[in-house]
Amino acid sequence: MATLAEPQTASADDTFREEVRSFLAENFPPDLKNKGNALASVEGPTQEGPAEKAWREAMGARGWGVPTWPKEYGGGGLTRKQAAILNEEMAKAGAYNPIGGMGVMMFGPTLLEYGSEEQKQEHIPPIARGEIRWCQGYSEPNAGSDLANLQTFAEDKGDHYLVNGQKTWTSGGQWADKCFAIVRTDRSDKHHGISFMLIDMDAPGVEVRPIQMISGMSPFCETFFTDVKVPKENLVGKEGQGWTIGKRLLQHERTNLSGGGSMARMMGSSLADTAKKYVETDDTGAIADKTLRDKIADFEIRWQSFLLTAKRAVEESKAAGGVSEISSVLKKLGTKLGQERAELMIEIQGLQGLGWEGEGFTDSELAGVRAWLFGKATTIYGGSTEIQNNIIAKRVLGMLDHQ
């Protein structure tokens, strides 16, 4: 059914598409074609060559790294439709988004909602330009799933807070410029005694110690705060509002971690193509090992359904306005499927898919092993699968607490 409005919007979209194309032609360095964004990941230190830097700056200047954020804070100010066009054109050109990380995924959207005007002016534009790396100071040795049990304490000293305590599992802590943290400002109230504040990682009294993971990488740290001075203007929202703000940030985190798009990219080559390379095919070109073929099809069917679910969630939350509890469902499903896929990839490759280093393995085989091991974290961090189940049961399904 054609309406009068359609042709007009279509041509506005076409104009925008043209604009994107010429921007990409002028600014995206061909050498970077089909490369991933090393900066957006928290798994490595910054290593930016001149081409990467130029590309990041070009995107940063446009605000297109965070296409739907408001223009006044350095975002792209695009509609979702335009952002989709931008994504399509970038994919066609083999271009990646050079702006990413926790600032983009979780902190930015939360600050846009809860921050003061000054805080937005100060912190959002550098995130939009990809200049500042943020880390998340939530977990503590005795506050993981039971996050509200955190003990790191911020004492009111008039014009500043004095922060003491320990955080753990701080991803990218050793490379971050700043930390968004939840800390205790009142010991008498578990949930209302928590505040959300921003801490400079190079402030005196902040110390980070990297921890090695089963994957061999050391992207996460213990972070110690000893008499760290945090200016009052770094408090986000009101004192005691930290639990509310912190939970909202977790919803953004979950939506991102569930990973429709990003995970699909991370996954590299298809299971079926890999199987055709590593195991025999019959004379019709089908994978000869029928059990394996069946497993792959079983996975792919559910993966299709998951992608459709992620798409549906976006459409529905758009219609309802804002993020929703469905983020818990997506996180739970997406991370489980991601792990299944990694296990299947290993199974397909046999021992060749279990190389740890050196001779006899391709880069992608070695990367696959590390990704498989690192992937085990996805059902733990950002609220474990068990915690997502609790959230779904209680908040979405209205199942009661044990009395």
Add this chain to the structure above:
Amino acid sequence: MAILNEEQEMLRDMARGWATNENPITAWRKVRTEKPAEGYSPDVWRTMGEMGWAGIVIPEEFGGSDFGWMSAGLVVEELGKTLTASPMIASTLAASAIVLGGSDEQKQKWLPRLATGEVVGTLAFDEGPRHTGRYSAAVDGGKLSGTKAFVHEAHGATLFVVAAADGLYLVEKGDGVSLSDRKLTDQRSHAEVTFNGAAADKLANGREDLVDQVLDRARILTAAEMLGMAQQVFDVTLDYLKQRVQFNQVLASFQALQHRMADLFGDLAMMRSAVEGGLEALDGGYGIPRAATVAKAEANRVLHTMSREGIQLHGGIGMTDEYDVGFFLKRARVLESSWGSTGYLKNRFAALAGY
């Protein structure tokens, strides 16, 4: 839930209101007891016809409303929730075969009457207990012979769309067509239909893959019924857990049960997306074979689990005929085996994807 337009919302609300108020599961119990010859209440089907549901995918020029597949799916989903016995799916599929492959004359002849529900159609495809996609029924000089197993809604149907070795044929109930009952666990209308030199009229205007096109529609619309069933089992189970008290606690407060419900909720979300994805593919006209395979495979997987958990989580009462949840288990397996078992569909998915 897909984002619906106003027309679709009205249709869904109407179907939901009607199914809940006029046609709750007690209506199915009545059909089961009274055993009308058709396997459904003719009055109920007449009402559904008057509401325009039989003609949802039939073009307006042939008396339908042409609301599309998403709309048909919405209605079917609501009917699934109350296990409404009706030939809605069977007849819609027969009509769609004619829309896709009929000559103008065949369309003129059948579609207006299918659209009002006056004529009930059904697909007579499979020749054994499993869907294989291979048919040996043959036509010689306009006369069709062969035996079709477990034809859905055969008792009320007067028009059969029959898969023969060389394509699809229209056969009217009458000379050369005989039925023998094949009562299945869901106690709906199923019959073995034998064609013995029955007059057959070929659907010759469709694409070469007409049979597959119709089967994809069958998979998606059946999956929509299964979605309604799964949603209903989930909802009643959740309600039950919230009120049943054991160990001085409502069962819903036990984490072991909460996590099972959260798992089922996630599965249900995937099933809904897969089914709606199939309906959208039909309306959009692209990617249909793959979308249909995904929709039915997910429907099979999730309804299978849901129907088992539904009984288990109800405990003893779930085992009683007096309680509804068992009906869903019995119908679930029949639909799972129709138009492709899970194994068949995985094989098809892999073949479509080229591995």
